[in-house]
Amino acid sequence: MNMRLATSLAILAAMVSVQAAHAGGINSGGGPPEYEVTAIIAGFECPPFGLAAVNPSALNEAGDVAGHVTCPAGVTRAFRWTAESGLELIPMPPQTSQSRALAISGSKVVGWFANSNELGITGFLYDFETDQFTSLGTLPGGNWSEAHGINSLGQITGFWGNNLIGPWQAFIWENGKMIDIGPSIGGLNNRALGINDIGAITGWWREDGGERLAFVWEDGEVNSLGPIPKGFSSTGQAINDLGNVAGDGKIVLDDGETIVVQSFLWAENQMTNLGTLPDTTFTRARSINNQTRIVGYCHNQFLTDQAAFIWQDGVIAALNNLIPFDPNLNLERAMGINNAGQIAVAARSDDLNASVGVLLSLIEKGIPGDLDNDGQVGVKDLLILLGDWGSCDNCSNCPADLDNNCVVGVPDLLILLGNWG
Numbered sequence: 001m002n003m004r005l006a007t008s009l010a011i012l013a014a015m016v017s018v019q020a021a022h023a024g025g026i027n028s029g030g031g032p033p034e035y036e037v038t039a040i041i042a043g044f045e046c047p048p049f050g051l052a053a054v055n056p057s058a059l060n061e062a063g064d065v066a067g068h069v070t071c072p073a074g075v076t077r078a079f080r081w082t083a084e085s086g087l088e089l090i091p092m093p094p095q096t097s098q099s100r101a102l103a104i105s106g107s108k109v110v111g112w113f114a115n116s117n118e119l120g121i122t123g124f125l126y127d128f129e130t131d132q133f134t135s136l137g138t139l140p141g142g143n144w145s146e147a148h149g150i151n152s153l154g155q156i157t158g159f160w161g162n163n164l165i166g167p168w169q170a171f172i173w174e175n176g177k178m179i180d181i182g183p184s185i186g187g188l189n190n191r192a193l194g195i196n197d198i199g200a201i202t203g204w205w206r207e208d209g210g211e212r213l214a215f216v217w218e219d220g221e222v223n224s225l226g227p228i229p230k231g232f233s234s235t236g237q238a239i240n241d242l243g244n245v246a247g248d249g250k251i252v253l254d255d256g257e258t259i260v261v262q263s264f265l266w267a268e269n270q271m272t273n274l275g276t277l278p279d280t281t282f283t284r285a286r287s288i289n290n291q292t293r294i295v296g297y298c299h300n301q302f303l304t305d306q307a308a309f310i311w312q313d314g315v316i317a318a319l320n321n322l323i324p325f326d327p328n329l330n331l332e333r334a335m336g337i338n339n340a341g342q343i344a345v346a347a348r349s350d351d352l353n354a355s356v357g358v359l360l361s362l363i364e365k366g367i368p369g370d371l372d373n374d375g376q377v378g379v380k381d382l383l384i385l386l387g388d389w390g391s392c393d394n395c396s397n398c399p400a401d402l403d404n405n406c407v408v409g410v411p412d413l414l415i416l417l418g419n420w421g
Contacts, residue, residue, distance in 0.1 A: 110148075
């Protein structure tokens with residue numbers, strides 16, 4: 001190596017420690033993750049509108065996805081999708097007019113269904129292994145229940161109430177029985193939205209006329225998490241087995257007037273704002289795994305320009321930048337992430353002119369920056385990267401584009417240098 005190149009490498013290596021947070025963070029190897037894309041399509045049409053829209057809500061550890069399909073001005077039907085069986089509508093009782101699946105654990109799916117002859121809606125549990133449907137019912141005085149979470153122990157959480165007189169109260173359902181936990185959470189209204197494998201529950205509570213505040217409930221004890229930093233409300237959307245909560249809340253921007261919703265991580269009794277993607281002001285976290293990776297979506301006012309994101313270790317990234325380049329596919333809302341790193345996403349396909357589901361699966365990679373695949377990062381890899389410097393001719397086949405933005409530049413160089421040797 002000549003002196004000039006050695007000096008340049010030394011200077012750039014010193015830059016790595018300063019800019020590492022911007023170059024990596026999502027992937028322990030130094031670069032962002034890359035995902036394989038599997039489309040989830042309804043397979044039936046809504047004349048004259050075309051394919052039914054697929055809306056994923058959650059996924060389990062095997063990568064099976066639950067959600068609902070819908071037709072414009074038509075019915076909504078709960079589904080489960082597996083790689084082996086494809087998309088299957090979940091069998092419902094007679095007279096069911098609408099249904100949605102909101103959570104899945106193993107072969108068990110929970111959500112809600114509506115009966116055309118009744119006023120309210122009712123939570124359900126369906127087990128694909130036993131082909132058994134269970135209506136969760138409600139508690140005395142209620143005409144409504146929704147199941148929003150289920151864990152590996154079969155515990156279910158959600159909320160119940162009366163849509164005419166209220167209030168709404170959280171429940172836990174276990175051993176065939178719905179138990180009201182609202183009184184132990186407090187407030188005039190409270191709702192449970194997520195449960196982990198230890199039985200800890202998160203959601204929101206509020207007093208009459210007050211703002212929502214996130215909570216964690218476990219064994220009858222409740223911890224109110226307070227508002228999001230620089231804000232005045234919070235909602236717990238999901239909780240992992242470490243007890244870390246992902247959610248969102250209302251904040252006031254620096255102009256002192258504009259109110260937006262942004263996302264947070266609550267861990268070790270501290271709440272952290274996740275930030276936003278460029279050109280967006282709203283973020284909505286929807287799921288968190290045991291590696292404390294959080295997924296959700298960003299958007300602007302009126303839900304325009306929706307973009308799915310993943311957050312880890314202080315870095316938020318657009319999932320559209322982490323898949324093979326496809327100008328006809330827009331990943332709009334990331335709704336679930338499992339401990340294998342798979343992500344369930346609601347997307348828009350211009351090719352199909354339809355809303356589709358997408359399952360993202362992590363692609364196992366070698367050492368980031370090992371462009372000649374010899375098991376180490378060195379001068380040959382550096383020369384390949386420098387030779388490809390600038391915009392990629394083919395965004396889906398540009399190996400030196402380590403951060404998947406269709407440009408080979410300084411961030412890619414920093415990733416390579418961070419794995420030198």
